[in-house]
Amino acid sequence: MRITIIGSGYVGLVTGACFAEFGFKVTSVDSDKNKIQSLKKGQIPIYEPGLESLVRHGQTTGRLSFTADLKTSVIEADVVMIAVGTPARRGDGFADLSYVFKATEEIAESLSGYTVVVTKSTVPVGTCRKVAEIIEQKRPDLKRGTHFDVASNPEFLREGSAISDFMRPDRVVVGTDSNAAKEVLAKLYRPLYLIETPIVFTSIETSELIKYASNGFLAMKIAFINQMADLCEKAGADVQDLARGIGLDGRIGRKFLNAGPGYGGSCFPKDTLALSKTAHDLGVPVTLIDAVVSSNDARKKAMAVKVLDALKKRGSVSGKTIAVLGITFKPNTDDLRDAPSLVIVPELLAAGVKVRVYDPLYYKGSERLGHAEEFQGVEWAKDAYEAMAGADAAVILTEWNEFRALDLDQVKGALKAESGFKPLLVDLRNIYKPTEMEGIDYVSIGRGRV
Numbered sequence: 001m002r003i004t005i006i007g008s009g010y011v012g013l014v015t016g017a018c019f020a021e022f023g024f025k026v027t028s029v030d031s032d033k034n035k036i037q038s039l040k041k042g043q044i045p046i047y048e049p050g051l052e053s054l055v056r057h058g059q060t061t062g063r064l065s066f067t068a069d070l071k072t073s074v075i076e077a078d079v080v081m082i083a084v085g086t087p088a089r090r091g092d093g094f095a096d097l098s099y100v101f102k103a104t105e106e107i108a109e110s111l112s113g114y115t116v117v118v119t120k121s122t123v124p125v126g127t128c129r130k131v132a133e134i135i136e137q138k139r140p141d142l143k144r145g146t147h148f149d150v151a152s153n154p155e156f157l158r159e160g161s162a163i164s165d166f167m168r169p170d171r172v173v174v175g176t177d178s179n180a181a182k183e184v185l186a187k188l189y190r191p192l193y194l195i196e197t198p199i200v201f202t203s204i205e206t207s208e209l210i211k212y213a214s215n216g217f218l219a220m221k222i223a224f225i226n227q228m229a230d231l232c233e234k235a236g237a238d239v240q241d242l243a244r245g246i247g248l249d250g251r252i253g254r255k256f257l258n259a260g261p262g263y264g265g266s267c268f269p270k271d272t273l274a275l276s277k278t279a280h281d282l283g284v285p286v287t288l289i290d291a292v293v294s295s296n297d298a299r300k301k302a303m304a305v306k307v308l309d310a311l312k313k314r315g316s317v318s319g320k321t322i323a324v325l326g327i328t329f330k331p332n333t334d335d336l337r338d339a340p341s342l343v344i345v346p347e348l349l350a351a352g353v354k355v356r357v358y359d360p361l362y363y364k365g366s367e368r369l370g371h372a373e374e375f376q377g378v379e380w381a382k383d384a385y386e387a388m389a390g391a392d393a394a395v396i397l398t399e400w401n402e403f404r405a406l407d408l409d410q411v412k413g414a415l416k417a418e419s420g421f422k423p424l425l426v427d428l429r430n431i432y433k434p435t436e437m438e439g440i441d442y443v444s445i446g447r448g449r450v
């Protein structure tokens with residue numbers, strides 16, 4: 001079976017490399033010719049642990065190839081997966097489907113032989129059927145059910161652990177109303193039957209909604225524990241003990257109960273917005289998700305205030321220096337999309353603070369940064385201690401492994417200790433215990449009884 005994947009970003013590239021590893025012949029397409037040139041040379045444009053060697057292995061075996069020529073690759077394919085971006089649309093927050101529809105038009109032009117066209121991108125309910133309509137309009141010679149079918153197959157992988165998530169998923173969801181397409185998709189995911197992965201076959205609409213409901217629910221868990229953290233601080237309680245206490249209840253579960261600076265990344269922020277918009281459009285507002293979106297927006301700003309308040313206790317903040325450790329939305333990824341740092345760092349700069357950043361994947365002039373205006377004016381450090389040298393405070397914003405065992409004597413030595421005050425460390429990820437922080441003015445999240 002030949003698979004063509006349209007879009008070679010975080011999802012397309014991982015999906016392609018993993019299917020090639022399973023033994024399928026995969027062509028990974030992207031309209032960005034520079035990206036394709038790099039990939040052909042074995043250079044991976046994103047940071048994802050394990051991906052480089054998997055891609056190289058796919059290329060060596062001849063099962064994985066890259067091209068910007070969508071037409072030829074679609075002609076040869078039995079399955080075409082659309083894995084292009086669906087960012088939030090400016091203005092109303094609905095998913096911008098222009099990349100999906102443009103890719104569909106291009107696919108339609110080249111379809112030949114029975115082909116299943118699959119939406120792997122996260123798309124609002126109704127999109128997969130729209131994809132079928134576009135194909136029918138563009139190619140009146142093709143009959144749905146005879147020459148092609150459509151299916152929704154949302155992706156649940158997480159950046160940072162994308163390969164193991166793809167190869168050992170909790171479940172695979174497939175939405176289609178065609179038995180032929182169902183058979184093709186069942187064959188595609190056959191390698192996962194061996195590890196008894198549940199494959200959930202549903203209607204197209206249900207499958208599309210499952211993806212949004214999953215992300216909406218996970219975002220809600222994060223927003224919930226963040227609000228509980230605020231409550232703990234006022235009530236003299238400890239949010240980590242609270243999370244353990246509630247999470248051990250199997251109905252609640254322990255995952256996604258870490259209080260922090262608010263969720264970010266390329267999925268939760270845009271998917272919660274799109275879910276909210278869909279629900280409003282259909283006349284059944286999901287007010288819980290509306291509340292999650294606004295509380296998460298407020299949370300990021302509140303974290304900047306928390307840092308500035310801690311600094312204000314020592315006098316004016318203007319002209320002070322803050323070391324920010326980590327700017328990606330989570331560890332083990334280079335993804336900055338909607339990261340809390342994009343709100344927090346500009347708020348600190350606006351308050352007149354000097355910001356010195358260290359992130360394992362970002363440095364001054366880093367190509368990855370692109371035109372990120374949010375970091376204009378920050379100083380870049382080569383490691384955490386260089387960032388903290390002479391700074392008035394340090395803020396842990398992303399829980400990269402290398403921040404988990406900082407040499408606290410070195411931290412104390414590096415940070416400026418103003419007379420009458422201990423060096424200030426603000427830990428927005430709660431990676432340290434307050435009891436370890438002797439000699440440090442340690443501010444963390446949701447620990448009211450410290």
Ligand SMILES: NC(=O)c1ccc[n+]([C@@H]2O[C@H](COP(=O)([O-])OP(=O)(O)OC[C@H]3O[C@@H](n4cnc5c(N)ncnc54)[C@H](O)[C@@H]3O)[C@@H](O)[C@H]2O)c1
Binds near residue numbers: 009010031099121
């Ligand atoms: N990133 C994640 O962790 C993740 C997880 C699950 C689902 N998703 C969903 O998967 C989809 C893709 O996300 P991503 O993070 O991989 O995006 P991405 O921006 O990393 O990659 C998208 C790629 O598609 C390419 N592209 C756009 N239009 C094209 C066209 N017409 N032809 C060929 N290539 C085209 C772009 O050049 C880009 O390289 C989104 O809908 C997203 O919500 C993402």
